[in-house]
Amino acid sequence: MGNTDVHPYFEKVSVDAKIKTTESEARIKELQEKTHHRCPVYKTLKAAGVDVISNWTRA
Incomplete structure (x- = not known):
């Protein structure tokens, strides 16, 4: 089932958090x-070797 050429796990996850604060x-x-x-x-993602890109900015 599905395409065997596609990895069934995350390789990279991007998080863009916008923080409303002073x-x-x-x-x-x-x-x-x-x-x-x-x-x-x-x-869990980091332990699995996933490249986690996390950008936190002021909203």
Whole structure:
């Protein structure tokens, strides 16, 4: 079933998070790092060797 030439898993995932806040860029970066450290989805993808591209910007 399906195309055998297509990988049945993610190779790359892009996340574009837009944060509505008055906090500084440094605080946004800190939140991003803490989220990466604690998020089970992020950790699972990284452990599986998925290239996760995460861009956090102020909305």
